[in-house]
Amino acid sequence: MSEANQTINTSSVTDAAATIRQLQLGVSSKPRTLLGDAWRRFRRHTLAMIGAGVLIFLTLAVTAGAWWYERYMVDQQAQSGIPVTAENPDIRALIDHLDFLALLSPPTHVHPFGTDDLGRDLLARCIYGGRVSLAVGFVAMLIAISLGTIIGAAAGFFGGVVDQALMRLTDLFLSLPSVPLILLTVYLFRDPVIQAMGSPEAGIFVIVVTVIGALAWMQTARVVRATFLSLKEKEFVEAARCLGISQTAIMFRHILPNAISPIIVAATLEIGSAIIAESTLSFLGVGFPPDTPTWGRLVTDGSQYLQAAPWLALIPGLLIFLTVLSINFMGDGLRDALDPRSRL
Amino acid sequence: MAQYVLRRVLIAVPTLLIISFVIFAILALAPGDPLAQFALNPAIPESTRELIRIQFGLDQPWYVRYVKWLTALARGDWGFSFGTRGPVIDLIWQRLPQTLIVVGTAYLIAVLIAIPIGVISAVKQYSLFDQVATFAAFIGFSVPSFFTGLALMLVFAINLKWFPIVYNSTLNLAGWDGIVEQIRQMALPVTVLVVQQTAALTRFMRSSMLDNLPLDYVRTARAKGLADRMVIIRHVLRNSMIPVVTLIALGIPTIFAGAIITENLFRVNGIGQLLITSIQNSDTPVVMAITFIFACLTVLFNLIADILYGVLDPRVRYS
Numbered sequence: 001m002s003e004a005n006q007t008i009n010t011s012s013v014t015d016a017a018a019t020i021r022q023l024q025l026g027v028s029s030k031p032r033t034l035l036g037d038a039w040r041r042f043r044r045h046t047l048a049m050i051g052a053g054v055l056i057f058l059t060l061a062v063t064a065g066a067w068w069y070e071r072y073m074v075d076q077q078a079q080s081g082i083p084v085t086a087e088n089p090d091i092r093a094l095i096d097h098l099d100f101l102a103l104l105s106p107p108t109h110v111h112p113f114g115t116d117d118l119g120r121d122l123l124a125r126c127i128y129g130g131r132v133s134l135a136v137g138f139v140a141m142l143i144a145i146s147l148g149t150i151i152g153a154a155a156g157f158f159g160g161v162v163d164q165a166l167m168r169l170t171d172l173f174l175s176l177p178s179v180p181l182i183l184l185t186v187y188l189f190r191d192p193v194i195q196a197m198g199s200p201e202a203g204i205f206v207i208v209v210t211v212i213g214a215l216a217w218m219q220t221a222r223v224v225r226a227t228f229l230s231l232k233e234k235e236f237v238e239a240a241r242c243l244g245i246s247q248t249a250i251m252f253r254h255i256l257p258n259a260i261s262p263i264i265v266a267a268t269l270e271i272g273s274a275i276i277a278e279s280t281l282s283f284l285g286v287g288f289p290p291d292t293p294t295w296g297r298l299v300t301d302g303s304q305y306l307q308a309a310p311w312l313a314l315i316p317g318l319l320i321f322l323t324v325l326s327i328n329f330m331g332d333g334l335r336d337a338l339d340p341r342s343r344l
Numbered sequence: 345m346a347q348y349v350l351r352r353v354l355i356a357v358p359t360l361l362i363i364s365f366v367i368f369a370i371l372a373l374a375p376g377d378p379l380a381q382f383a384l385n386p387a388i389p390e391s392t393r394e395l396i397r398i399q400f401g402l403d404q405p406w407y408v409r410y411v412k413w414l415t416a417l418a419r420g421d422w423g424f425s426f427g428t429r430g431p432v433i434d435l436i437w438q439r440l441p442q443t444l445i446v447v448g449t450a451y452l453i454a455v456l457i458a459i460p461i462g463v464i465s466a467v468k469q470y471s472l473f474d475q476v477a478t479f480a481a482f483i484g485f486s487v488p489s490f491f492t493g494l495a496l497m498l499v500f501a502i503n504l505k506w507f508p509i510v511y512n513s514t515l516n517l518a519g520w521d522g523i524v525e526q527i528r529q530m531a532l533p534v535t536v537l538v539v540q541q542t543a544a545l546t547r548f549m550r551s552s553m554l555d556n557l558p559l560d561y562v563r564t565a566r567a568k569g570l571a572d573r574m575v576i577i578r579h580v581l582r583n584s585m586i587p588v589v590t591l592i593a594l595g596i597p598t599i600f601a602g603a604i605i606t607e608n609l610f611r612v613n614g615i616g617q618l619l620i621t622s623i624q625n626s627d628t629p630v631v632m633a634i635t636f637i638f639a640c641l642t643v644l645f646n647l648i649a650d651i652l653y654g655v656l657d658p659r660v661r662y663s
Contacts, residue, residue, distance in 0.1 A: 007615065008611070011433065075360060175643050175646065176639065177358055177601065177635055177639050180619060180635045181603070184623060185370060188371070280489075283488075283490045285624075306498055311362040311500050313494050321487050321491055324485075325482060325483065325486035327486075328482055332482075
């Protein structure tokens with residue numbers, strides 16, 4: 001009894017000492033940084049953390065997961081079904097593997113997401129499609145954000161005629177009917193772009209991300225312009241000017257970092273809307289060619305079997321939904337986390 | 345005020361001109377022959393095809409055709425469809441009622457649902473209701489409308505058989521049965537659009553209410569002993585509606601864009617479906633007309649939103 005007390009006492013004493021040491025360490029060695037603060041606030045946003053987790057999982061699933069699933073699928077096909085003939089098949093080859101013994105099969109251990117009318121494995125197709133869909137979202141976002149940042153920065157920094165012209169351009173783009181225009185441009189210009197790029201997949205990818213990106217930069221441009229307008233008269237910019245720093249360096253090294261929070265939030269949300277835009281295009285039959293299974297394309301193909309095999313449309317649809325939902329929660333969390341007014 | 349409206353209208357006109365020019369240029373510069381379908385038809389000889397080409401004015405350079413299109417439009421002539429060989433405007437008049445009835449009903453329902461949800465969410469901020477509504481709004485933003493459509497179709501049309509899968513526009517609307525049938529077939533496409541629109545409107549309504557709730561006039565209203573319900577409905581709601589009304593106006597073009605997807609999914613023969621089939625058939629005059637109508641809607645409702653804002657909020661001054 002007394003022995004037990006003794007141990008508790010000693011342990012609590014050492015605990016307290018450790019805590020004090022830790023506190024001292026924390027104060028002396030780790031100053032609070034902007035990003036550190038943001039990360040602390042972000043962690044408190046449960047839904048945003050779940051969203052980030054889901055996104056990391058999906059990204060890993062379509063990259064590293066694909067590598068593992070190739071083996072699994074070859075194994076399963078060898079045991080039951082039509083064996084895969086190709087040697088060391090990658091995921092691109094497996095999406096076209098036809099398992100005639102399992103046409104329109106519901107999810108089983110052989111085909112975890114089921115198969116379509118030709119016996120093609122839906123999980124393999126979802127992995128491949130996920131790569132395309134996520135890449136479209138990411139690249140379209142990069143295009144939109146770069147355009148928006150450059151246009152907004154130029155408008156805000158130079159002011160005057162440049163500002164007037166660029167803001168008229170922004171207003172004009174905001175009045176463009178984006179859905180019909182994306183449909184139209186992709187449908188009409190895909191053949192020459194495919195020829196220029198060499199393969200249908202690369203060609204459609206380039207035109208889809210370009211058109212989606214080119215019609216989505218306006219909000220970013222406005223936010224960046226507003227930041228530039230409010231900061232370009234500040235003392236630090238004047239100081240940089242006095243030091244003889246070039247205009248581009250002042251724009252991008254000194255002023256732009258102050259607009260980074262809204263840009264990050266806009267970038268996150270843009271990935272989500274680009275994924276929806278691409279899947280809508282594919283759904284309307286104007287996107288990727290039929291042999292490239294993007295998530296939107298899989299939903300379209302599956303919708304013909306809605307009654308007999310509902311999983312064919314529902315699983316890829318759920319994947320789009322889950323991805324975009326996670327991105328939107330993450331964007332919401334980032335908005336709170338990166339807002340310097342919300343201190344812990 | 346009148347001067348401001350006039351100036352905004354004067355800006356809107358060149359905007360529309362530039363947009364129409366851009367759309368026309370995209371359509372005209374695209375590779376591919378709009379009369380390609382005739383080339384496949386062995387019954388039409390080369391010389392006839394050339395005649396058709398001249399008849400449609402396709403032998404002229406595209407900027408000449410643009411000026412012709414524009415002057416014809418100014419007279420109310422939208423051109424002739426390559427597909428049906430009839431006037432484009434007739435096609436659009438045939439299709440417009442279906443789109444308007446679905447889109448209009450959906451938007452009305454969305455507004456009627458979103459406003460009370462937004463108000464309750466804001467008044468009881470961080471309550472269970474607010475959290476559920478916020479979560480639901482995020483789901484509404486994130487779900488692609490074709491997926492909502494397919495899921496609803498699977499549950500309510502295929503499994504439960506409550507509603508028809510395909511929209512039938514030749515329905516005889518006479519009598520009670522016809523009306524019930526019309527409501528049944530509209531239910532699913534309307535729900536898809538409602539889900540899409542309600543989410544955004546709820547969030548706007550909530551944040552607008554939250555902006556107004558801590559203001560002095562609300563405290564004054566409470567201090568003079570008004571019932572809580574009165575303060576919310578008569579004072580806070582009215583002021584919170586100012587930005588929301590403009591957003592409702594701004595949302596109208598987006599719901600038309602949303603209709604492109606639902607109409608294709610449920611086979612509603614509205615203008616959204618006409619757009620897709622015309623794009624696929626390279627029916628340039630129809631595509632041009634519909635895309636331009638979408639652009640007009642966007643510009644028009646931007647204008648309406650700006651003007652409404654000034655009418656509703658006397659603090660806004662036009663200089």
